[in-house]
Amino acid sequence: MTTIRDISRLAGVSVATVSRTMSNPDKVSPATREKVEAAIRETGYMPDMSARNFSTRKSKTIVVLVPDISNPFFSRVIRGIEHTAQRAGYSVLLGDTRGESEIEDAYASMVRARLADGVIQLNGRLPMENGAVADIPLVNACDCVEDAHIPKIQLDNAGAARAMTEYLISLGHKRIGVAKGPSESRLTQERLRGYREALEAAGLPFDESLVARGDFSASSGRHAATQLMALGKPPTALFCLSDEMAIGAMHSVWEMGLKVPNDISIVGFDDILFAEYCKPPLTTIRQPAEEFGSKAMGMLLSLLQGAHLAETNQHLPYEMVIRQSAGRPKA
Amino acid sequence: MTTIRDISRLAGVSVATVSRTMSNPDKVSPATREKVEAAIRETGYMPDMSARNFSTRKSKTIVVLVPDISNPFFSRVIRGIEHTAQRAGYSVLLGDTRGESEIEDAYASMVRARLADGVIQLNGRLPMENGAVADIPLVNACDCVEDAHIPKIQLDNAGAARAMTEYLISLGHKRIGVAKGPSESRLTQERLRGYREALEAAGLPFDESLVARGDFSASSGRHAATQLMALGKPPTALFCLSDEMAIGAMHSVWEMGLKVPNDISIVGFDDILFAEYCKPPLTTIRQPAEEFGSKAMGMLLSLLQGAHLAETNQHLPYEMVIRQSAGRPKA
DNA sequence: CGCAGAAATGTAACCGGTTACAGTCAGGCC
DNA sequence: GGCCTGACTGTAACCGGTTACATTTCTGCG
Structure with missing residues (x-):
């Protein structure tokens, strides 16, 4: 393997000069630089990054x-x-x-x-x-x-969730279910906070039984929807705290023979690629x-x-x- | 930063011994090993992998x-x-x-x-x-x-594509469109080959105008479907060479007010997560x-x-x- | 021309591991 | 006791770069 010393020998300069031509070309006179570069070209030399990393401690x-x-x-x-x-x-x-x-x-x-x-x-x-x-x-x-x-x-997770909830409320929804992520996740907590704030601001009650636990995955969204729709008085809208859950939920609702959004509104969070391709296309929060x-x-x-x-x-x-x-x- | 030499000093042994306790513990007597391990524990020493990689050339x-x-x-x-x-x-x-x-x-x-x-x-x-x-x-x-x-x-891409095409033929389809990937992609070529083989085996003609170019992405599937459905005599089934394209195609078809599979059958390739959650769920080839x-x-x-x-x-x-x-x- | 100071270059130490080779030591055997 | 063997340990070279510092070469200017 060619090393910096081979190059230095070939170019008739010191290793330091070779090293400098690579990292600080302007510290080297044009003439020398050319000699070194020629040697590098000739041999196809490629510095050993592992050695460089070791010596620079990066x-x-x-x-x-x-x-x-x-x-x-x-x-x-x-x-x-x-x-x-x-x-x-x-x-x-x-x-x-x-x-x-x-x-x-x-x-x-x-x-x-x-x-x-x-x-x-x-x-x-x-x-x-x-x-x-x-x-x-x-x-x-x-x-x-x-x-x-x-x-x-x-992201302003709480703000986003609040905005989305307000949007659902503005459409006339009063019983809005939530498919949340793991409860210990701060993401869940923040988004849930936004949801509650919107409810509160609109004078709507917060109903514990309307929030179903999930883990942001499609299958958990499916379960959440099944669970919420089985309620005596099911929600008229479902806010899924991730698009994947929303997609799972839409699927579950579809299996029940219900229509989105006629029978139930479903919204998500993230705006993943497939949100656009859902049937119907998913209303959601876009995260950049x-x-x-x-x-x-x-x-x-x-x-x-x-x-x-x-x-x-x-x-x-x-x-x-x-x-x-x-x-x-x-x- | 603690180095192997610090450890060797602390344990009263040589660096070689320390090195050996880490990489070849059985080359070291239990007593010495214990001394070295104690020193390591005491200092919280962690070997510098970058140095190790450098010296082992891995x-x-x-x-x-x-x-x-x-x-x-x-x-x-x-x-x-x-x-x-x-x-x-x-x-x-x-x-x-x-x-x-x-x-x-x-x-x-x-x-x-x-x-x-x-x-x-x-x-x-x-x-x-x-x-x-x-x-x-x-x-x-x-x-x-x-x-x-x-x-x-x-994967036996040609075989899989052939099997899928045969399945469509077995359902009674005679005009089967294809949304392919980039033509220079071998993946496309192989799958297309399987498609043609199935057609040939069933005595169906290969119609160039039924294959639309795409790039495996959802949006390209959408375009492919639009293009094929605009044909004077559109296909009754569409074989998309990726699930993403199939999802795009289903979307496009849905936008035209057509129903899958009643108006047109659509199948994919890959079995990505969302294939299962499509409406209707997507028939496809699962790749492990x-x-x-x-x-x-x-x-x-x-x-x-x-x-x-x-x-x-x-x-x-x-x-x-x-x-x-x-x-x-x-x- | 001589000299200061800058610019270019060279020397060699250093980074922190691994490992070839050499040295030590204990035990077994004659 | 002397010698051999094998297990263990130590010394120091080595991996291939970077860089502090020393040294040489250039410049410009009085």
């Missing part, structure tokens, strides 16, 4: 912690991360945690092991144990973590997924450049996407 | 080249890759190529730069230029590449996505252990998933 790699890559929302966020990482010369290591905190810890400790420079977490799990993984460059995206020390970028990714990566980059982002809490705007899955309740 | 990392992570089929394959990589102590670097071969090359050359040990490619692009990237541990999955030197794992990933990673692991897999061409079985989007043609 890895030019970041890890992204995601509970589930096959979730279409997350995969778009990752896409955004990847593209801006690429442009900045960083690689992204994928960390599918399956929600398990040991896996999360294992990935986070890659930073300590110098395999990665920083972490972007897409789920709000807690890699910030004081005992274990702390003090690593980290930014959180798409979730709502309370910890003020973690720079984060999020790619932008989440690229902004998060941007923040991480500044962190890595030494910026102090503690307390940073950037917000990205949501957008109501009114399609055809919600309408007026039946008389 | 990275314990592989890169996966994918044209588009947000494609739900690919993201499941990646999931499979990731899980078996994790178990084997490997990390996976994500390479979203957006179909651009320069990006592909850039990622592939990470192997030469010792940032990765091998590559799994999910799309059949050609990182095997004799001039540039060749001779790196590589396996291809989910695609059909012709190059015999690349170990690969694929996660298994593709784990098997491909398995092959790459044996390659990395020095096995010779050239000429290897593993096949994974497809499965016809008959749901409700295809029926008999209208009289």
Whole structure:
């Protein structure tokens, strides 16, 4: 394998000069630079990045912690991360945690092991144990973590949920069901808060029995809908806290022989690709997924450049996407 | 930062012994091992993987080249890759190529730069230029590449397409449209071949005008359907070469006020999650996505252990998933 | 021409592991 | 006791870059 010393010999210069031609070309006189570049071309030399990383104590790699890559929302966020990482010369290591905190810890400790420079977490799990993984460059995206020390970028989840609920109320709905995510998830809590605020503002009662537990997956949305429709007095609208759940719910309702939105309105959250292709197309909240990714990566980059982002809490705007899955309740 | 030398000093042994306790514990006497382990525990020492990788000339990392992570089929394959990589102590670097071969090359050359040990490619692009990237541990999955030197794992795409076409014919369809992927894609070619074989076997003519070009995406499926339905004599069934296209096509048909499968049968390929949640649920070919990933990673692991897999061409079985989007043609 | 200071280049230490090879030591055997 | 063997441990070179610091070469100017 050709090394920097081979090049230096071939070009008749020192290794330092070769190294400089690669990283600080303007510190080298044009004549020498040309000699070195010729030698590099001639040999097809490619520097050993692993050696470079070792000696510079950087890895030019970041890890992204995601509970589930096959979730279409997350995969778009990752896409955004990847593209801006690429442009900045960083690689992204994928960390599918399956929600398990040991896996999360294992990935986070890659930073300590110098395999990665920083972490972007897409789920709000807690890699910030004081005992274990702390003090690593980290930014959180798409979730709502309370910890003020973690720079984060999020949606106004409560506001969005409130807006959506208000929209349903404005259509005339008074009994609005909710298919929520895991109760311990802050995302669920925030969106539920928005829902309750809207109810309250409209003078409608909050009925515990109208909220069904789910886990953001399509199948859980299906179950939630089945459960709520079996109620003595079923809701006239169903607010699913993720599009996947909404799609599952629409399916369940369809199986019962009911029509959306005539018999029941269903709305989602996320605006994944398939929301548009539902029958009827799904009314939902659009989250700028790619932008989440690229902004998060941007923040991480500044962190890595030494910026102090503690307390940073950037917000990205949501957008109501009114399609055809919600309408007026039946008389 | 604690290094192996700190540990050696603390434990009163040499660095070699410390190194050995970590990598070859049985080469070290129990007493010494205990001393070293105590020192490690005491300091919370974690070896610098970047140094280790540098000195062993391995990275314990592989890169996966994918044209588009947000494609739900690919993201499941990646999931499979990731899980078996994790178990084997490997990390996976994500390479979203957006179909651009320069990006592909850039990622592939990470192997030469010792940032990765091998590559799994999910799309059949050609990182095997004799001039540039060749001779790196590589396996291809989910695609059909012709190059015999690349170990690969694929579906019997032609067979699957043939089976699906035969199914449509058995329902009584005689004019079967196709929404294909990019024509230069081998995937398209193979599936199209299966389609033609089935037609031929049934004595049906192949009608060029019934095949519409797409790119596997939902929106291209939508266009394909629109184009085909505008024909003087539109097809009674539409075989979309990906589920995403099928979903787009169903949408387009729905917008025209037609019913699936009464007015037209639509079938897909892949069996992504949403296929089940379509209205009506989509008849399709199931590809074992996660298994593709784990098997491909398995092959790459044996390659990395020095096995010779050239000429290897593993096949994974497809499965016809008959749901409700295809029926008999209208009289 | 001589000299200061800047610019270009070279030398060698350093990053933190692994590992070839050498050395030590205990136990077994004659 | 002397010697051999094998188990264990230590020394130091090595991986291939970067970079602090020293040294040489250039410039411009009095």
